[in-house]
Amino acid sequence: MSVLQVLVADDEPVSRTVVGAMLKKAGYAVTYAPDGEQAWAQLNGDDPPAIALLDWEMPGLAGPEVIARIRAHASPTPTYVILLTSRDSSADIVAGLKAGADDYVTKPANEDELVARVNVGARVVELQGALADRVHNLEEALANVRALQTLLPMCAYCKAIRNDQNYWEKVETYFHDHSGVSFSHSYCPNCYERFVKPQLDALEDVSDATRKPNRP
Amino acid sequence: MSEPVLDEAVIDSLRQLTPPGEPDVLAEVLQLFLKDVPRRIAKLRAAWSNGDAAEVHKVAHSLKGSAGNVGAKALHAACRQLDEHGRVGDLSGTGPLVESVDREFARVEAEIRRLLG
Missing domain, CATH: 3.40.50.2300 (Response regulator)
Incomplete structure (x- = not known):
């Protein structure tokens, strides 16, 4: 003191x-x-x-x-x-x-x-x-909350957000700057089925194809 | 035995205000008293001679404070009475009080010089 x-x-x-x-x-x-x-x-x-x-x-x-x-x-x-x-x-x-x-x-x-x-x-x-x-x-916390309560213009396709400077930024960046929230990236079960699994299958096919000539 | 010029309890408490390794607070206060008070007693006398009750009240009031701080009881009492007379605006019959301020200060000064060695 x-x-x-x-x-x-x-x-x-x-x-x-x-x-x-x-x-x-x-x-x-x-x-x-x-x-x-x-x-x-x-x-x-x-x-x-x-x-x-x-x-x-x-x-x-x-x-x-x-x-x-x-x-x-x-x-x-x-x-x-x-x-x-x-x-x-x-x-x-x-x-x-x-x-x-x-x-x-x-x-x-x-x-x-x-x-x-x-x-x-x-x-x-x-x-x-x-x-x-x-x-x-x-008061600072309240100011941040207010900033998040305003109407946010969001791209209907890529989900980018238009910030106060009229610049489109990623959702992650916008929320991190305005609230201190950080994102860790993962995938939900639906998207796993829709996007991740086909990619993994494709990868497997490619690797099978490349391995085949070596098989006796 | 007459009352001591300076209240020993007050002097003792001033003595104990000195932190270790610092200049002596008691000596500082007593020297300040000797340097500052005569000037203000002269002001008191001048105000009293001019019949300026408001100024007598003001100066006697501050002198009362100084006297109280070093435990000068008789000087404090004389100043307190002059302060009160000045406050109500009636200086009649206060001549002996002004004299006693002078007399008591002389006693206090002698005692302080003895204490300061």
Whole structure:
């Protein structure tokens, strides 16, 4: 399992450093942002952190505003957001969760509690990732099924199929390309009687004819 | 016996944050505190002199966070009261609180220098 990346966004350097050290000790890769704008830049950039700890009060963009931006961007694997704040009244907790936070930790953070909550976030992130992969695979499978459900033009004589590029290809090739099905070639009992047996008989006649002169 | 300037339990937990072979987290945090906090106390004083309650609330709030993180209880308490006064927009009678922020920081600074050796 790869190391999960966690963003710690707080304008207060002492708190940022302490929280970061707690997470590093717990085995997470930590990145930092000193304000909301830089936090958003990381979350909206390439390879964004899976989990974000955002301070409620930051200059520029405050925590809830960063959350609003994150939630405005639909993603199959949304960032797990924990608001960090010294506000601890239940009205503030409700406001933070309504703003779109997944969880809430009061400052100064208790190490065990903080790490336990981030671990919950990591579990959610992994589940979402597995789910997103599964949905992707199912969508691909569905697309293949759809491709086979369409009306296929087939030659009435040689059974070749006209593909999307207007090119006639063998049934085997067409199905292999569109479904991953492979064919192994054999013959049914009817065709054995109709085609294979006469050929074998003919072959036997030929070999009898060629052997005859050698017989004493 | 008076209460210790820095909560020993907090200092101990900071000490234990250092992973093997890494730079000392406690020293890093304490040095950061000494570098960052005086600047913000000056801002607090300026905001208070200007009667800017919103700014007092903002700066005292962040100072409260820093103080809490190193277990500076008395400094934390003074900042918390200023934070609250600023939040409700009433700075009257808060002069002694600003004085106590200065005084408590001086004690914390001395204790940190002793810890850093």
